[in-house]
Amino acid sequence: MKSKSARRAVHFVGFRGDEYLSACRVWGEPDFIHRGWDKRAQREIADIDTVVFASGPHDQAPRDRSYDDIRE
Template sequence: MSDDPPRVVHYVGFRDDRYWSAFRVFGGPRVIHRRWDARARRDIGEDDVVIFAEGDETQPLARWNGDDLDEALL
């Protein structure tokens, strides 16, 4: 068994049916970030997978942090 933390799947900015398309391709997210903000960027680990509804990690960060949904709390 590896001592490495598990790889986490993050979804960023999904608000419509694209969520289900991504879910079919990548599986369910561990964390859903409602927007690309400082909190989302800070929570993403080196080996994590990040799926964006629009854009990529080079887009500007939101001015305010949004609340996130964690699979463990649902």
């Protein structure tokens, strides 16, 4: 069986305004956008992924209640 090398994904968490454009300049377009840091978002992060928070420390605890999905 051939092993595929995993691709690193970029996750943006909690972005709501102009800081999104600033983050895109640094990290490029995100692969995933999470409205907030909750347990569901945490489960979707692989060990090799990069997580970019709009605010707060990198080691913040996820919220117990889940955020709803992004509304169009």
